Amino acid sequence: MTDGGPVVVAVDEQSDVVIDLARWQTLGRDALVSCGVDAGELNLLFVDEAEMTLLNREHMGEDRPTDVLSFPLDAADPDGSALGDILLGDMLLGDIVVCPAYAARQAGDHAGERGHSGTVDDELALLIVHGVLHVLGHDHAEPAETTAMQAEEQRLLDRHHRAGRHA
Numbered sequence: 001m002t003d004g005g006p007v008v009v010a011v012d013e014q015s016d017v018v019i020d021l022a023r024w025q026t027l028g029r030d031a032l033v034s035c036g037v038d039a040g041e042l043n044l045l046f047v048d049e050a051e052m053t054l055l056n057r058e059h060m061g062e063d064r065p066t067d068v069l070s071f072p073l074d075a076a077d078p079d080g081s082a083l084g085d086i087l088l089g090d091m092l093l094g095d096i097v098v099c100p101a102y103a104a105r106q107a108g109d110h111a112g113e114r115g116h117s118g119t120v121d122d123e124l125a126l127l128i129v130h131g132v133l134h135v136l137g138h139d140h141a142e143p144a145e146t147t148a149m150q151a152e153e154q155r156l157l158d159r160h161h162r163a164g165r166h167a
Helices: 021-034 049-060 100-110 120-135 143-162
Strands: 007-012 041-046 068-072 092-098
Touching: 007 021, 021 041, 021 120, 021 143, 041 120, 049 068, 049 100, 068 120, 092 120, 100 120, 120 143
Parallel strands: 007 041, 041 092
Antiparallel strands: 068 092
């Protein structure tokens, strides 16, 4: 079933946007591997705006939908730093929840930013990679963290999403 690397379980619980689960599963797995993760499980869930609003209210205190929420579980070193090269074994890494309808509405706003073409495809890829990085302990609360996280997003998107787009 797998070659021993990380496993991404993807589930589509919405009907607003057609989702290619296998494609986004592969992007999540490739991003994990590129970040040095060689085992563990990540859940990737696509939900509608009503469900995302409930999750955002419950976990972030915001009574509105959002594009992506990440729920890291066992993904940080004991000192709180990002994973790096830790072997994760059969650990559950966490959950990423994406709202495709929200992503579709905001995709055009990102056109021209750091390689983003303004498509729903590019927006979903960005959100999945962003979610993976959060699960792995990255953050963007401070300017230096934002810069580092955005650089890593671009590296992963260039390698696993944009590569071959214009080939």
